[in-house]
Amino acid sequence: MNVSSVKGSMSISSSTSTWKAGDTISDQFPAGLRVLVVDDDPTCLMILEKMLIACLYKVTKCNRAETALSKLRENKNGYDIVLSDVHMPDMDGFKLLEHIGLEMDLPVIMMSADDGKQVVMKGVTHGACDYLIKPVRIEALKNLWQHVVRKRKNEWKEFEQSGSVEEGDRQPKQSDDADYSSSANEGNWKGSKRRKDEEEETDERDDTSTLKKPRVVWSVELHQQFVAAVNQLGIDKAVPKKILELMNVPGLTRENVASHLQKYRLYLRRLSGVSQHQSNLSTIISAQDPTFGSLSSLSGLDLQTLAATGQLPAQSLARLQAAGLGRATAKSAVPITLVDQRNIFSFENPKLRFGEGQQQHMTNKQQVNLLHGIPTTMEPKQLVSLRHAAQSVGNMNMQVPPHGPQSSQNNPLLMQMGQQQQQQKSRGQILVDSTINHAPRLSSMGQPILSNGMATNVSSRSGIPENIRAPGYSQTPSMLNFPMKHASELPGNCFPLGSTPGVSNLTSKGAFQEDVNSEIKGSGGFMPSYDVFNDLNQHKPQSWELQNVGIAFDSSQHSNSLQGNLDLTQSALGQQGFSSGQMNGHNRSAAVASKAMFSTGDVKELRSAQNVNQHLNNLLVDNTIRVKSERVCDTSPANIFPDHFGQDDLMSALLKQQESVASSENEFDFDGYSMNNIPV
Amino acid sequence: MESKHVHQQIAAMRQSFFDEEVLDEKFSQLEQLEGKDNPNFVEEVFTMYFRDSTAFLETIEQAMKTIPIDSIKVDNILHQLKGSSASVGANKVLKEVNKTRQVLGKGNLEGTKAGILELRKEYDSFKAKLEPYFQLKQANSVAQEK
Numbered sequence: 001m002n003v004s005s006v007k008g009s010m011s012i013s014s015s016t017s018t019w020k021a022g023d024t025i026s027d028q029f030p031a032g033l034r035v036l037v038v039d040d041d042p043t044c045l046m047i048l049e050k051m052l053i054a055c056l057y058k059v060t061k062c063n064r065a066e067t068a069l070s071k072l073r074e075n076k077n078g079y080d081i082v083l084s085d086v087h088m089p090d091m092d093g094f095k096l097l098e099h100i101g102l103e104m105d106l107p108v109i110m111m112s113a114d115d116g117k118q119v120v121m122k123g124v125t126h127g128a129c130d131y132l133i134k135p136v137r138i139e140a141l142k143n144l145w146q147h148v149v150r151k152r153k154n155e156w157k158e159f160e161q162s163g164s165v166e167e168g169d170r171q172p173k174q175s176d177d178a179d180y181s182s183s184a185n186e187g188n189w190k191g192s193k194r195r196k197d198e199e200e201e202t203d204e205r206d207d208t209s210t211l212k213k214p215r216v217v218w219s220v221e222l223h224q225q226f227v228a229a230v231n232q233l234g235i236d237k238a239v240p241k242k243i244l245e246l247m248n249v250p251g252l253t254r255e256n257v258a259s260h261l262q263k264y265r266l267y268l269r270r271l272s273g274v275s276q277h278q279s280n281l282s283t284i285i286s287a288q289d290p291t292f293g294s295l296s297s298l299s300g301l302d303l304q305t306l307a308a309t310g311q312l313p314a315q316s317l318a319r320l321q322a323a324g325l326g327r328a329t330a331k332s333a334v335p336i337t338l339v340d341q342r343n344i345f346s347f348e349n350p351k352l353r354f355g356e357g358q359q360q361h362m363t364n365k366q367q368v369n370l371l372h373g374i375p376t377t378m379e380p381k382q383l384v385s386l387r388h389a390a391q392s393v394g395n396m397n398m399q400v401p402p403h404g405p406q407s408s409q410n411n412p413l414l415m416q417m418g419q420q421q422q423q424q425k426s427r428g429q430i431l432v433d434s435t436i437n438h439a440p441r442l443s444s445m446g447q448p449i450l451s452n453g454m455a456t457n458v459s460s461r462s463g464i465p466e467n468i469r470a471p472g473y474s475q476t477p478s479m480l481n482f483p484m485k486h487a488s489e490l491p492g493n494c495f496p497l498g499s500t501p502g503v504s505n506l507t508s509k510g511a512f513q514e515d516v517n518s519e520i521k522g523s524g525g526f527m528p529s530y531d532v533f534n535d536l537n538q539h540k541p542q543s544w545e546l547q548n549v550g551i552a553f554d555s556s557q558h559s560n561s562l563q564g565n566l567d568l569t570q571s572a573l574g575q576q577g578f579s580s581g582q583m584n585g586h587n588r589s590a591a592v593a594s595k596a597m598f599s600t601g602d603v604k605e606l607r608s609a610q611n612v613n614q615h616l617n618n619l620l621v622d623n624t625i626r627v628k629s630e631r632v633c634d635t636s637p638a639n640i641f642p643d644h645f646g647q648d649d650l651m652s653a654l655l656k657q658q659e660s661v662a663s664s665e666n667e668f669d670f671d672g673y674s675m676n677n678i679p680v
Numbered sequence: 681m682e683s684k685h686v687h688q689q690i691a692a693m694r695q696s697f698f699d700e701e702v703l704d705e706k707f708s709q710l711e712q713l714e715g716k717d718n719p720n721f722v723e724e725v726f727t728m729y730f731r732d733s734t735a736f737l738e739t740i741e742q743a744m745k746t747i748p749i750d751s752i753k754v755d756n757i758l759h760q761l762k763g764s765s766a767s768v769g770a771n772k773v774l775k776e777v778n779k780t781r782q783v784l785g786k787g788n789l790e791g792t793k794a795g796i797l798e799l800r801k802e803y804d805s806f807k808a809k810l811e812p813y814f815q816l817k818q819a820n821s822v823a824q825e826k
Contacts, residue, residue: 041760041763041764042728042732043764046724047710047725047768050713050721051713087759113762113766114759134767135763135767
């Protein structure tokens with residue numbers, strides 16, 4: 001059966017040992033599916049058990065969440081799916097959902113007598129595979145096995161796409177530890193890092209998987225501490241060692257933290273993917289911001305939730321933009337940051353295919369960072385929040401709420417830059433500044449836009465709602481338009497973007513946001529940076545990698561912007577699951593933008609932007625990254641560039657840049673680092 | 681024949697529940713889950729349901745007498761009742777639960793008290809109808825075995 005094959009392949013995922021278990025039942029699948037049902041009401045529990053048995057499943061019932069968790073921990077591969085009630089006395093169903101997702105990564109179906117939209121949404125955003133309303137019909141249970149297969153298939157695909165999800169995850173981790181500071185190696189960075197990461201990864205892997213150390217049980221409290229520590233450090237700076245120090249738990253080893261961190265990232269990624277599947281970004285992106293709340297905590301999860309809910313996207317986007325922009329100003333540094341960022345994100349972005357793609361990846365990552373940057377605190381949070389997505393839906397990377405941190409410059413650029421830069425660590429302040437100006441606008445505008453675009457793009461995986469690109473855009477469009485205008489003004493700014501690797505990314509981000517707003521598309525201006533983001537979005541495997549181009553706010557922005565926005569958001573959000581589809585349209589614009597960027601004459605910038613994007617992308621999540629890099633800028637519509645002109649050209653340019661930079665992190669070949677190299 | 685007569689009686693009782701909408705299709709679904717290996721499944725479920733729901737109602741009634749009234753607690757229990765009543769197909773009881781919850785949600789405590797009275801009435805009536813039904817069924821199956 002396909003199931004079995006899928007199952008077999010799934011085992012690569014470190015998080016699910018169940019896959020292997022799955023193989024055993026593949027013969028009579030779905031009969032024999034091992035279900036764990038948790039409900040505090042004995043009547044319901046009894047009925048559910050009976051119904052599940054009638055479906056030929058193997059049922060285990062618990063009436064308490066803690067019991068269920070301990071059963072799951074004792075026998076990690078012993079269950080295929082979990083059915084849980086929402087209202088339980090000892091633990092909230094959503095908390096249980098989170099735990100299961102983190103520790104065991106099993107599909108979880110929520111149940112409740114409550115059919116209020118908010119609650120259902122919460123379930124979706126927390127990563128539930130499905131939400132059943134009581135009274136549960138047996139027909140609904142008959143379909144349970146589909147969730148198992150679907151989940152496995154997705155994970156497997158993710159694995160494949162990223163080339164090595166685990167590696168990807170690990171890399172960032174590793175990089176955090178080791179290469180953080182030296183990520184600036186150009187060219188070799190990626191390679192060496194990867195090697196190092198791999199080594200370390202394997203070590204860790206060994207530690208976690210083969211070593212029979214006394215298993216650490218990640219209790220709720222422990223996990224809270226972990227999350228708090230990660231949030232505090234910032235997702236991109238969240239190195240196991242530092243987390244360990246912050247947590248200050250006796251007996252906890254760095255390996256424990258590292259493996260948990262990895263799983264957490266996977267979880268976030270999954271969340272964004274799940275949310276993407278579930279919500280499919282149908283939620284409106286309306287720039288509803290309020291949910292955005294704290295930027296810093298947004299992280300991918302928020303985005304995801306946003307995406308899921310569709311509400312946030314706009315906000316998150318805006319936030320992201322803001323965050324990104326903020327970063328830009330704050331950081332203006334540099335290429336190095338980019339690299340670092342890349343490192344961080346690299347784990348997420350599995351493949352940076354081309355320079356452009358890489359940028360996207362970078363942007364992804366960076367986006368995540370960028371977003372963080374803007375609010376200044378977003379960086380770490382963003383990443384972290386990504387993981388935590390479910391928590392603050394609004395937050396999603398958008399943490400940018402401070403919209404205007406940056407100045408009212410054309411946000412698009414700023415945003416892009418900000419986003420990228422932030423993440424990248426202030427790639428080029430110059431760019432940042434310029435972008436910042438934009439960003440403010442973008443943030444305000446972009447937010448909604450971003451959220452839209454980004455949500456769609458990013459959220460796919462990490463739950464960045466942004467992917468939702470959809471309808472929400474309307475809000476942003478107006479916003480984006482602003483930037484767009486500026487974009488034209490910015491051209492000058494754009495350049496600086498180019499110089500600053502980070503910046504360019506940011507800009508692209510901003511641009512993307514605009515792109516996202518689809519409306520903006522026309523306005524173009526965003527551009528290139530979007531490309532970077534677009535990549536993130538992955539929607540289209542087109543090579544959006546240029547997204548980082550951000551600099552090309554000019555005309556290309558329009559088309560790019562859309563994409564850029566998308567990309568931006570994605571990258572910014574670090575969304576793992578950029579909705580590839582969405583970006584396509586956006587990518588185009590981004591591509592155009594990137595082209596425009598190049599046209600502006602700064603190939604480097606573009607590259608850097610791309611790198612940024614890529615970087616971001618990488619960061620964002622394997623899923624997203626993959627998409628991004630793939631995204632090739634489609635012939636962006638009309639704006640400036642008639643089409644990607646030469647994405648190939650751009651790519652090569654980027655590649656060159658990147659090479660010097662140090663191929664980044666995961667799959668990118670040239671990663672956003674090229675931005676670093678960009679001789680400003 | 682006696683058993684036939686009882687059989688008809690049981691069938692008539694059952695049909696009346698549906699006619700009066702005391703029970704809904706969920707009940708039929710539960711019946712379908714019954715099989716040779718567990719012929720008394722539905723009865724077991726209802727036994728459990730009555731046991732828990734009676735306790736829930738009593739808790740709610742107690743809670744409504746305290747001052748100040750802990751509406752959160754009351755709402756939680758009502759939510760529980762909602763889930764279990766829906767799962768067994770107790771249609772009218774479910775309706776009352778929903779009505780009361782709505783009133784409580786609006787902050788209308790007096791209205792809630794009245795709602796709970798209604799709920800209690802409906803529940804008692806439901807129990808009074810179903811219990812003899814199951815007893816009859818049980819007696820009949822035992823008789824048939826003989």
